[in-house]
Amino acid sequence: MSGAYSIPISGLKEGHHAFNFEINKAFFDLFEESEIKEGELAASAEVDRGPSLIDIRVRISGRVSISCDRCLEIFDYTIECDNNLVVRFGSVKDDSDPEILTLPHDEYELNLKQYLYEYIHLALPIQRIHPDDENGKSTCNQLMLEKLKEHLIEEEVRNDPRWDELKKLITDN
Numbered sequence: 001m002s003g004a005y006s007i008p009i010s011g012l013k014e015g016h017h018a019f020n021f022e023i024n025k026a027f028f029d030l031f032e033e034s035e036i037k038e039g040e041l042a043a044s045a046e047v048d049r050g051p052s053l054i055d056i057r058v059r060i061s062g063r064v065s066i067s068c069d070r071c072l073e074i075f076d077y078t079i080e081c082d083n084n085l086v087v088r089f090g091s092v093k094d095d096s097d098p099e100i101l102t103l104p105h106d107e108y109e110l111n112l113k114q115y116l117y118e119y120i121h122l123a124l125p126i127q128r129i130h131p132d133d134e135n136g137k138s139t140c141n142q143l144m145l146e147k148l149k150e151h152l153i154e155e156e157v158r159n160d161p162r163w164d165e166l167k168k169l170i171t172d173n
Contacts, residue, residue, distance in 0.1 A: 004021070004113075005021050005027075005111055005112045005113040005116060006109045006110060006111045006112065006113075007019055007045060007047060007056075007109060007110045007112065008108065008109050009049075009054060009087070009103070009107065009108065009109055009110050010107070010108035010109070011108075012047070012049050012054075013049065014049050014050060014051065015048070015049060016046065016047070016048050017046075017047040017048075017049065018044060018045070018046055018047070019044070019045040019047065020042065020043070020044050020045075021042075021043040021044075021045070021112070021116065022041075022042060022043075023039060023040075023041040023042070023043055023060070023062070023116060023120070024038075024039065024040055024041075025037070025038045025039070027039075027113075027116075027117075030113065031117055034117070034121075035066065035067070035121075036064045036065065036066060036120065036121070036124075037065065038064070038065040039062060039063060039064035039065060039079075039120075040062050040063055041060055041061065041062030041063070041064070041079060041120065042060070042061055042062055043058060043059065043060045043112075043116055044058070044059050045057070045058050045112060046059075052088065052089065053086060053087065053088050054086070054087040054088075054110075055084070055085075055086055055087075056084065056085045056086070056087065056110075056112075057082070057083070057084055058082075058083045058084070058085065058112070058115065058116070058119060059081070059082050059083075060079060060080075060081050060083075060116065060119055060120060060123070061078075061079065061080050061081075062078075062079055063076045063077065063078050063079065064076070064077055064079055064120065064124075065077075066124065066128050067128065068128060068129050068130050068140060068141075069127055069128050069129055070129045070130070070138075070140050070145070071130070071140040071141040071144040071145055071148075072141075072144060073130070073140065073141045073144065075130050075139075077124065077125075077128070079120060079123045079124075080123070081119055081120070081122070081123040083115075083119045084099060085099060085100075085101060085115060086099060086100045086101070087100075087101045087102075087103055087110060088100065088101070088102050088103075089102070089103055089104070089105050089107075090102040090103070090104065090105075091104065091105075092104060093107075
């Protein structure tokens with residue numbers, strides 16, 4: 001069962017090989033839980049096959065559409081990432097190490113679909129917000145930001161005399 005994101009490892013001669021993959025909406029549709037629903041990316045896998053190991057360097061570049069954490073509007077985010085995966089052969093499959101994959105000797109292909117998916121998501125920033133414009137002003141949906149401000153509850157800052165007494169103890173020492 002050959003996949004669109006697979007590398008044929010059986011019969012792959014020793015030396016350098018290159019594989020290219022297109023990643024788009026159809027790719028992200030394969031993952032129901034994906035927070036990315038659309039994107040246009042190019043992935044290249046540079047494969048160096050040795051006698052006992054396969055070293056794979058995966059480069060991904062392009063753009064994905066993600067939801068802004070601040071205003072919830074979808075925006076395009078540029079992805080550029082470079083990852084390495086070492087494949088070795090053993091008696092059973094072991095993918096417990098994120099950088100070293102052990103495949104059985106009789107495995108005939110390596111499907112990179114899950115690795116590509118993870119590399120793309122790991123390249124996303126922790127906080128996903130619209131970038132600022134050239135003037136340093138937010139490009140978030142201003143109407144949504146105004147609506148959010150209306151629902152903000154500002155708490156009154158009060159001094160608790162009990163805390164004030166405790167603070168005195170800290171500053172006296």
